[in-house]
Amino acid sequence: MMIAAIALCAAVLWMQADLFNEHEYTLIIVNRNPIDLANALLIAIVSVTCISFLVEIALWLSNCVDDCCFQFAILFRFVFILVTAILVIIFNVQLSAFANKEEMKDSMYSSLQRYQGEFLTNPDSMAWNLVQMKYEVCGVNGPGDYTKTPWYKFRTVDYKVVPFTCCIGIVDVYHIDLPRYGAWPEKVYPLVRLNPNSDRIINQCYNMQDPMNPKKRKVMEKGALNPVYDDLTSDYTHNFPLIVLVVFILVCQIAVLIISIAACVTHRKAAKIVAAEMTRQEIEERNRRRQK
Incomplete structure (x- = not known):
């Protein structure tokens, strides 16, 4: 027994x-x-x-x-x-x-406000980059959520209205490694890397973004709320x-x-x-x- x-x-x-x-x-x-x-x-x-x-x-x-x-x-x-x-x-x-x-949505919006970029390894940025690629989504309810974030306000170029982890096909050229070191509790040191041909996909993604014609976008239009909610609660x-x-x-x-x-x-x-x-x-x- x-x-x-x-x-x-x-x-x-x-x-x-x-x-x-x-x-x-x-x-x-x-x-x-x-x-x-x-x-x-x-x-x-x-x-x-x-x-x-x-x-x-x-x-x-x-x-x-x-x-x-x-x-x-x-x-x-x-x-x-x-x-x-x-x-x-x-x-x-x-x-x-x-x-x-509803509580999950509020938490996700709060986390999105702390997003800082595709190459930064703070927890919220890493989480959003991984989630957007894993579920093929962008933002909480859609790409428009990024226009209300500090990241959008301080972005380096005007045409970059969403992170390139929202771009269709980015999963083939953008990778996040999560190597673990040490004994328990293990420490994780995320490593972000891009393939040599990543410029083509990223430029294509942003160059084809047309606010007047959303159909030409190469951005994932679906938000993360429903897929994440369904996956986690399941x-x-x-x-x-x-x-x-x-x-x-x-x-x-x-x-x-x-x-x-x-x-x-x-x-x-x-x-x-x-x-x-x-x-x-x-x-x-x-x-x-x-x-x-």
Whole structure:
């Protein structure tokens, strides 16, 4: 049971870490407070489960099998089930809060205001460049969002109305590497590079931008809000294996509680039989002594 519990907890943590790594930069531009809290709660659920199993095994190995020990084990398990259930409820509430589209939109607009350019490696700039290429989008609701940003106000050339990470085909010539260094926690040092033939695509993108004729644009017209919202909420709030694993942890806790109660009842019955047998033997011994 203990090995299964540890394997289960490791699977949950691996799945949570895998989800976070997949959306590491995407999460920068959205409201991360609920998802950060949900991740912390998930770790707490796993920790509570591991600790409870370890303590219970220590109880059984201590050769303490009297009624007090059984009562403590049952109370201990009940408290841990209650704590786990509360954590699971809060975990799901936080994931539901994460799926608030209006809050996500506000967070994305706020992040876009901190965008500084295609070659800068501050978190918001990196996140937007990666998101725009990954989802083939531009801005929150569309390219026009950049006209309301400090980046647009201080851009170096007038024809550059959007970053070139919004250009169609830019994914073939613009690359962001995310090498990781050091032991945990690893540090990431982003590296931006352009292919030699990038000028052709970038110049074509900007030269064909015509405010009077949007059809000639070589810019991605779709905004990031809907694709990012659908992707993140699908992975985090509708992730069936993750929810099943968390619920299974709770079921394991309840199963062990039932086993503990059954063991306690069996022990009490055995203790009564032993006590009755000892009483019978004592009575027989007394009768023998009287007969002598």
